[in-house]
Amino acid sequence: EADIYQTPRYLxxxxxxxxxxxxxxxxxxDKMYWYQQDPGMxxxxxxxxxxxxxxxxxxxxxxxxxxxxxxxxxxLTLESARPSHTSQYLCASSDLGTGNNSPLHFxxxxxxxxx
Amino acid sequence: xxxxxxxxxxxSVSEGALVLLRCNYxxxxxxxxxxxxxxxxxxxxxxxxxxxxATLVKGINGFEAEFKKSETSFHLTKPSAHMSDAAEYFCAxxxxxxxxxTIFGAGTRLFVKx
Numbered sequence: 627e628a629d630i631y632q633t634p635r636y637l638x639x640x641x642x643x644x645x646x647x648x649x650x651x652x653x654x655x656d657k658m659y660w661y662q663q664d665p666g667m668x669x670x671x672x673x674x675x676x677x678x679x680x681x682x683x684x685x686x687x688x689x690x691x692x693x694x695x696x697x698x699x700x701x702l703t704l705e706s707a708r709p710s711h712t713s714q715y716l717c718a719s720s721d722l723g724t725g726n727n728s729p730l731h732f733x734x735x736x737x738x739x740x741x
Numbered sequence: 742x743x744x745x746x747x748x749x750x751x752x753s754v755s756e757g758a759l760v761l762l763r764c765n766y767x768x769x770x771x772x773x774x775x776x777x778x779x780x781x782x783x784x785x786x787x788x789x790x791x792x793x794x795a796t797l798v799k800g801i802n803g804f805e806a807e808f809k810k811s812e813t814s815f816h817l818t819k820p821s822a823h824m825s826d827a828a829e830y831f832c833a834x835x836x837x838x839x840x841x842x843t844i845f846g847a848g849t850r851l852f853v854k855x
Contacts, residue, residue: 632784668848734782
């Protein structure tokens with residue numbers, strides 16, 4: 627059973643709408659991540675956070691923004707959704723306190739479709 | 742810079758046959774290596790991770806991976822495929838530099854035929 631939760635699982639929304647994808651984890655992990663996943667492609671890191679009030683952009687440019695006000699919560703926001711934002715968004719967390727080979731723990735993802 | 746190459750976007754095997762999924766990495770420093778599995782409509786789950794000093798790493802569901810530094814490879818194997826192994830498999834690398842970011846390969850979809 628996942629200890630990291632993403633809502634909604636599926637979202638279909640019209641162009642220009644503002645959306646927030648929620649991600650919460652109950653493991654007390656300091657590091658959290660957002661990945662974008664398209665079919666047949668590698669996961670692309672779009673945002674990450676080392677802890678509260680820390681956010682960084684990842685390797686793939688994204689028009690989304692994130693916030694980290696609480697350790698357990700790492701929401702992703704799109705101010706104005708476009709069809710090019712259609713994708714699956716995966717949230718993950720890790721505990722680097724257990725070593726550099728600590729794995730990522732993933733949520734089940736949010737599949738976003740912008741019409 | 743780190744990178745991960747998974748050879749073969751699709752692999753098809755018969756039930757009971759050997760599973761071999763290939764992964765090569767490039768890293769300027771000793772890497773931390775992982776295999777993840779993704780079932781339909783789910784996130785990724787850890788299959789196994791490389792531990793420094795070990796060459797053969799055992800994971801869940803009968804999977805194992807062999808680390809070969811000379812070949813910069815970390816191939817995933819399972820002696821006998823089961824129908825439930827059908828999924829997408831991702832190889833990933835992380836180094837201590839670059840903010841501990843994890844880089845993923847493009848994935849290999851495993852099909853298991855009855």
